[in-house]
Each structure stands twice: as C-alpha cells, then as structure tokens.
Amino acid sequence: MAGMTSSTAVVVGAGTMGRGIAQVLVESGWRVHMVDPMGDAAAQGQEAVQAAWARAVARGRLDAAHAAALEASLDAAPDYERVEGPPAWVIEAASEDLELKRRLLAELESRWPAGTRLASNTSSLTIASLQGGLRHPERLGGLHFFNPVPRMALVEVIASPATGAAWTAAAFDLARGLGKTPVPAPDRPGFLVNRVMRPFYAEALRLVEEEVAPPEVVDAVMEGAGFPMGPFRLMDLVGIDVNLAVTAAVYAQTFGEDRYRPHPRQQMMRDLGWLGRKRGRGFYDYRPSTDLPTEAPPAPPPEAPRSGGLVAGSPAFQQAWRRLSLPGRLSDEPPEPGLLRFWVDPDPGAEPPRPAGPATLLVVDGTRQHVEPLAARWGRPVVGFDPALVLAGAKVMTVSGYQGPEVAQIFAPLRVVPVEDAIGHVFSRIVCSLVDEALRFRPRIDPAVVDRAVELGVNHPRGPHAWLGRLGAERVAAVLAALRLVGGERYRPSEDLLRAAEREPHASLAERGGI
Numbered sequence: 001m002a003g004m005t006s007s008t009a010v011v012v013g014a015g016t017m018g019r020g021i022a023q024v025l026v027e028s029g030w031r032v033h034m035v036d037p038m039g040d041a042a043a044q045g046q047e048a049v050q051a052a053w054a055r056a057v058a059r060g061r062l063d064a065a066h067a068a069a070l071e072a073s074l075d076a077a078p079d080y081e082r083v084e085g086p087p088a089w090v091i092e093a094a095s096e097d098l099e100l101k102r103r104l105l106a107e108l109e110s111r112w113p114a115g116t117r118l119a120s121n122t123s124s125l126t127i128a129s130l131q132g133g134l135r136h137p138e139r140l141g142g143l144h145f146f147n148p149v150p151r152m153a154l155v156e157v158i159a160s161p162a163t164g165a166a167w168t169a170a171a172f173d174l175a176r177g178l179g180k181t182p183v184p185a186p187d188r189p190g191f192l193v194n195r196v197m198r199p200f201y202a203e204a205l206r207l208v209e210e211e212v213a214p215p216e217v218v219d220a221v222m223e224g225a226g227f228p229m230g231p232f233r234l235m236d237l238v239g240i241d242v243n244l245a246v247t248a249a250v251y252a253q254t255f256g257e258d259r260y261r262p263h264p265r266q267q268m269m270r271d272l273g274w275l276g277r278k279r280g281r282g283f284y285d286y287r288p289s290t291d292l293p294t295e296a297p298p299a300p301p302p303e304a305p306r307s308g309g310l311v312a313g314s315p316a317f318q319q320a321w322r323r324l325s326l327p328g329r330l331s332d333e334p335p336e337p338g339l340l341r342f343w344v345d346p347d348p349g350a351e352p353p354r355p356a357g358p359a360t361l362l363v364v365d366g367t368r369q370h371v372e373p374l375a376a377r378w379g380r381p382v383v384g385f386d387p388a389l390v391l392a393g394a395k396v397m398t399v400s401g402y403q404g405p406e407v408a409q410i411f412a413p414l415r416v417v418p419v420e421d422a423i424g425h426v427f428s429r430i431v432c433s434l435v436d437e438a439l440r441f442r443p444r445i446d447p448a449v450v451d452r453a454v455e456l457g458v459n460h461p462r463g464p465h466a467w468l469g470r471l472g473a474e475r476v477a478a479v480l481a482a483l484r485l486v487g488g489e490r491y492r493p494s495e496d497l498l499r500a501a502e503r504e505p506h507a508s509l510a511e512r513g514g515i
C-alpha cells in the first residue's frame with residue numbers, strides 16, 4: 001500500500017495534544033508536519049516541542065546534535081502546502097467540535113489517496129459520528145492519546161464497525177512503534193478509560209453536594225487509598241470546562257443515561273470561570289497569596305490500644321486488618337464479658353455482642369447501613385467504618401457515627417477522617433461504582449485489557465477488575481444495592497456483578513436477601 005512506505009505523518013491541530021503527538025512521532029523517526037490554521041498556533045506548538053527538547057538537552061537526556069536532527073524533522077505551518085507526497089498517517093487533534101472535525105476529515109480524505117490513513121484523537125465523539133460524511137469511512141479510526149502524550153503510555157485504538165481491518169492492524173503497529181501500549185477500545189461514548197472514569201468524578205461531586213464530605217476530604221481519602229490524585233485535584237488539572245464537556249457529551253450520546261448526568265456544580269464552576277489550575281482557581285485556590293492559612297502539621301497518631309479488642313470478619317478481611325498493623329485480636333468467637341474495649345465487625349446487621357458490656361465500642365460497616373439508628377436501637381455508641389479501605393490496604397479510614405477519641409486509637413496507624421453517616425462513605429461509593437461501570441461494557445472487554453488501560457491511562461493503583469477481586473463481588477454489589485435504596489436506579493448493580501457475587505462461596509442471591 002502506498003501509504004505504508006511513507007515515513008511522513010501529518011498532525012492536524014497544534015494544541016496541547018497535537019504538539020505532544022507530533023513530539024513522540026518525531027522522536028520515533030517520523031517526519032512530521034503539524035498544521036494549525038489559527039493565528040500563530042502552529043508556530044507556538046513548534047516552539048513548545050522545541051522547548052521540550054531543549055530541556056532534555058539541558059538535563060543531559062538528549063545530545064544537542066540529536067535535538068537538532070529532531071527539530072529538522074518537525075515542520076509546522078498554517079496549511080498543508082509543504083507536505084510532500086501522500087503521508088502514511090494523518091492524525092487529527094483539532095478542537096473538540098463535531099462539525100469542525102467532520103468538515104476537516106472530509107477535506108483530508110479528498111486531499112490524499114486511499115493509502116493515507118486517517119485517525120482522530122477525539123475524546124468524547126464517537127468515530128462513527130465522524131465517519132458519517134466520509135466517502136471511505138474504512139480509512140478512519142480513533143487513536144486516543146492521553147495527556148501529557150510523551151509521558152502517558154496508553155493509546156486507545158478505536159475501530160467503528162465501518163473502520164477497515166487493515167486500518168486497525170496498522171494503528172496498533174503505529175502506536176507500538178511510538179513506544180506506547182495500544183489497547184482496543186469500543187466505539188462508544190467515552191471509549192474505555194473515560195467511560196470507566198465517569199463515576200470517579202460523578203460520585204465525588206455528589207458526595208460534596210450531599211454534604212457527605214468536602215472536596216479536600218474526598219481527595220484525601222482517595223489518595224490515602226493509593227490513587228495518585230483525588231477526583232477534585234484531577235478535575236482541576238484536566239479543567240472543569242473540559243471535564244464538563246466530556247461528561248455532557250457522554251450523557252447526550254447515551255440519550256440521557258442517568259449514571260452519566262453532569263452535575264450542576266460543574267456548570268456553576270464553569271459559569272464562574274473557576275476552571276481549575278489553568279485559571280488559578282477551581283475546587284482549590286492556586287493563586288499565590290500570603291494570607292492563606294498554612295496547613296497544620298498532622299497530629300502524631302494516638303497510642304493504639306493493642307489489646308482489649310476483637311476483630312471479626314472473613315479471613316480476607318482479618319488478613320488485611322493484620323497487614324495494616326491494626327490493633328485487636330482476630331476472632332470469630334463471641335466476645336467475653338468484661339474488658340472488651342472494642343469490637344469490629346465488617347458484616348452489616350450483626351447484633352452487638354450481648355455479653356460484651358456497655359463499655360464496649362461497637363465498630364460496624366458504615367457503608368451498607370446507617371449507624372446512628374443502630375446506636376439508638378442498641379443504646380450505645382456505634383462507629384461506622386469503611387471495610388473496603390482495610391481490604392484496599394489504605395492509609396486512611398473514614399468513620400461515621402460516634403466520634404470519640406478512642407476511634408482514632410482503634411484505627412491507628414491509619415489516619416481517621418470523619419464523614420457523614422451516609423451509605424457508601426467515600427471510597428466504597430466511588431470504587432464500587434467504577435467497578436460496576438467496567439462490568440457493563442458490551443461487547444464485553446477482556447478484564448486484563450480494562451485494568452491495563454485504566455492503570456496506564458489514569459495511573460490508578462489497580463484497575464476495576466482487580467478492585468473487584470480485592471473487595472469481593474458480594475461487597476461491591478451490596479454497597480451498590482444499599483446506595484440504590486437512597487440514590488435510585490443509577491446505582492442498580494449490573495447483572496454481571498450480581499452473577500459474580502453469586503459465584504462467591506457464600507449464600508445464594510435469594511438467601512442474601514439484601515441485594
């Protein structure tokens with residue numbers, strides 16, 4: 001095929017993504033023309049890439065002669081005039097606008113013969129929606145790079161039913177040649193990573209709006225569970241406007257599926273121009289200021305009561321508890337009267353240990369039940385905790401209900417964070433929703449592919465299927481079933497999740513009742 005022999009690529013659009021894509025193409029041996037007709041965008045994009053190479057030279061990571069050769073391979077212009085011969089690839093990374101992209105792609109299609117393959121880097125439009133106006137839709141597919149392109153290993157390769165098989169094979173080769181890890185992603189709104197990520201943002205926004213916890217607490221919990229950035233810091237980095245646009249696009253393209261509904265808070269922030277880091281203000285304030293309160297140093301962890309406590313739960317839960325060096329004796333025996341200071345049971349609905357005496361602090365799963373009514377029924381203080389944080393090996397623990405000083409002792413060395421007495425707390429609500437979202441892909445996607453994509457695309461500590469294995473399908477389904485009671489159908493556990501829960505060696509679905 002004609003295009004396969006050319007080592008020339010055209011990148012359309014010289015913004016954030018276009019310049020990153022141009023950079024990695026050149027670094028992998030391509031001759032690249034970056035085209036952007038708007039003002040001096042092309043020149044600016046070229047300068048930005050040159051500056052990245054200059055920094056690499058200054059740091060000793062690139063020698064000056066090589067940098068000069070790279071620079072010679074990158075041309076930038078407002079039009080296509082300097083492109084000689086048909087390029088092998090044209091990668092479109094222009095502004096996210098359906099009409100603009102459709103017009104642009106039709107023009108690109110007629111400019112070069114069939115050997116030139118076309119790709120779009122769109123994040124929220126489907127490839128099918130871009131193919132509508134093409135005479136040869138088999139020439140187009142999606143190559144979805146992640147920001148910043150030089151650093152992020154993932155590339156989603158998206159083929160619509162109209163995309164040619166040859167296109168797909170060549171796209172995988174291209175991505176591998178750039179040193180990236182290509183994964184196949186479905187041509188559905190949000191593709192793979194952005195689709196699984198919807199609840200990461202949506203549930204975080206709802207947690208704040210429902211006054212379960214403020215943004216900094218949500219972020220601290222998720223970061224304490226190993227996520228590189230909490231949802232609010234991440235939204236500030238991505239841009240509130242960009243995030244809202246992707247959310248709105250997924251919502252519109254799923255004809256109003258409730259799980260993807262954008263949140264009025266995003267709209268308000270966008271209206272105010274609080275767009276995140278790029279504007280100095282988003283959920284956090286990034287403006288330099290001297291009168292901002294400095295953060296108090298964290299208090300030293302309290303002395304933990306190493307004895308006097310009993311910890312119940314599954315072997316997996318007890319193991320996880322032990323791994324975190326949390327205090328207490330692991331046992332399923334009923335507690336004895338007298339000296340018992342606390343009793344932890346991650347299974348909901350358990351009756352408190354009768355003989356334990358009124359001084360015993362009862363610590364129960366606060367993610368599947370409200371603990372304040374339990375305290376009223378049992379006539380003593382009850383602490384709600386998130387057992388999933390134990391299973392996750394987190395450094396934080398959310399607690400609801402009773403908030404006395406001994407609570408921090410029970411969970412030392414974890415950092416205890418109080419939250420409202422609300423189903424799902426923070427971590428369970430977000431992660432269980434993520435897991436369920438991943439199980440809803442149709443056609444089904446290999447779990448290893450989903451996890452790899454999420455780990456590489458957004459640096460999560462583990463992908464949704466690995467979370468499912470760690471937390472157990474029964475727990476995930478039960479948290480969602482409880483959330484459904486308070487939050488409606490958007491939390492309805494998927495059939496695949498229920499089936500996975502039924503496969504676990506416990507009671508059947510019917511016997512479990514709560515689901």
Ligand code: NAD
Pocket residue numbers: 012013014015016017018035036037038041092093094095096097100104121122123124144145146147
């Ligand atoms: P951007 O606004 O930084 O850059 C877009 C560029 O397109 C601008 O420089 C603009 O001048 C140019 N442009 C407009 N009309 C054009 C035309 N007719 N021909 C050529 N160029 C034109 O946007 P971005 O963040 O680089 O996003 C580009 C694409 O990549 C979008 O489709 C976006 O959804 C997608 N994307 C963005 C990210 C991200 O994190 N920013 C990640 C993955 C994918």
